[in-house]
Amino acid sequence: MMSAVRRIRHRLGPFLGPSYRAARDVVDQLLARYYYSRHYGWRQPILAVIGPARSGTQLVAHLLAGVPGYRFRWPYDPDRCGDNHDLCEPMFSTLPSSGYSVLKLHTKPTPANLALLDKYGVRAVVIYRDLRDESVSRYFAVLYDPRHRHHQYYHHVPKDMGIAHSIDVTLGEAIPWIRGWQPIVAKRPDRFHEVRFEALRPDPRPAFARIAGFYGFRLSASQVDRIVNRLAVRTRFDLQANFRDGRPTVRKGVVGDWRNHFTAEHVRQVKQGGGEFLIELGYERDLEWRL
Numbered sequence: 001m002m003s004a005v006r007r008i009r010h011r012l013g014p015f016l017g018p019s020y021r022a023a024r025d026v027v028d029q030l031l032a033r034y035y036y037s038r039h040y041g042w043r044q045p046i047l048a049v050i051g052p053a054r055s056g057t058q059l060v061a062h063l064l065a066g067v068p069g070y071r072f073r074w075p076y077d078p079d080r081c082g083d084n085h086d087l088c089e090p091m092f093s094t095l096p097s098s099g100y101s102v103l104k105l106h107t108k109p110t111p112a113n114l115a116l117l118d119k120y121g122v123r124a125v126v127i128y129r130d131l132r133d134e135s136v137s138r139y140f141a142v143l144y145d146p147r148h149r150h151h152q153y154y155h156h157v158p159k160d161m162g163i164a165h166s167i168d169v170t171l172g173e174a175i176p177w178i179r180g181w182q183p184i185v186a187k188r189p190d191r192f193h194e195v196r197f198e199a200l201r202p203d204p205r206p207a208f209a210r211i212a213g214f215y216g217f218r219l220s221a222s223q224v225d226r227i228v229n230r231l232a233v234r235t236r237f238d239l240q241a242n243f244r245d246g247r248p249t250v251r252k253g254v255v256g257d258w259r260n261h262f263t264a265e266h267v268r269q270v271k272q273g274g275g276e277f278l279i280e281l282g283y284e285r286d287l288e289w290r291l
C-alpha cells in the first residue's frame with residue numbers, strides 16, 4: 001500500500017506544482033514521525049553519502065532514498081560552502097526536523113567538517129572508484145554540462161585532450177581526498193562505512209545490503225530487491241525522457257570503461273601521476289598494466 005502511494009506521488013509530483021510539493025513534504029514528515037519511525041525503529045534522521053564527484057555518490061544516495069520514509073534532498077547552502085567541498089551549519093539545521101533525509105556530498109575530511117558531522121550525529125558512506133573510470137566519467141559529465149567551468153574547453157579541443165585534462169583534475173583532487181578519508185574511516189568504523197563503486201556493479205544488492213546493515217536497517221532480501229529494481233526502472237525512464245527531449249544522459253558506470261576511451265598517452269599520464277596509488281588501492285598489482 002505504502003509503496004503504491006509513493007509511486008503515484010513520484011509520477012504526479014512534477015505536474016502538480018509547488019503547492020502540491022509543499023503538501024507532500026508535510027505528509028512525508030508526518031509519515032516519518034508517526035509511521036516509519038515507529039514501524040521500523042529508525043535512529044538515523046540524516047544519512048550522508050560522501051565521495052569525489054563521479055564516484056557513485058548519486059547511485060548510493062538514491063538507493064538509500066529507497067528505504068521507506070527517506071528522501072533524497074539537496075542541502076540548503078546559502079554560503080556556497082559546498083563549492084569548496086566543505087560543510088556549513090544550514091546544510092543540516094534546515095533539514096526537516098521530523099523527516100528522514102539522504103544527502104549526497106563531496107566533503108573534504110577537515111576537522112571542521114568532521115566536527116559538523118559529529119554535531120548532527122551523521123553516519124556516512126564514503127565511496128570512491130578506479131580513478132581511470134572516474135576521469136572518463138568526469139570528462140563526459142563536463143562535456144554535457146554547459147554550467148561547468150570546463151565545458152567550453154572540452155567542446156573546443158579533441159577528445160584526447162579533454163580526457164587528458166580530466167585525468168589531471170581527477171588525480172589532483174581525488175588522490176588527496178581518498179588519502180585523507182581512509183585513516184578516518186579505519187579509525188571510526190561506527191561512523192563511516194567505506195564502499196568502492198566497483199562493489200555496486202553489476203549487481204548492487206550485496207553492497208547495498210551491507211550499507212543497510214551499517215545503518216541498522218532491518219531490510220529483508222525482498223525489500224532490498226524492490227529498492228534496487230525500483231531505482232533501475234526509474235533510471236531507465238529518466239534515460240528515455242532525456243533521449244526524447246534531447247537532454248544529456250547519465251552514463252551507465254561500466255567498470256573498466258576507461259579502456260574504451262584511453263590512449264597510450266593517457267596510460268602513461270596515469271602511471272606517472274597515480275600509478276603507485278592504484279597499486280596501493282589494489283586496482284593494479286604493478287605498473288605493467290596497459291590498454
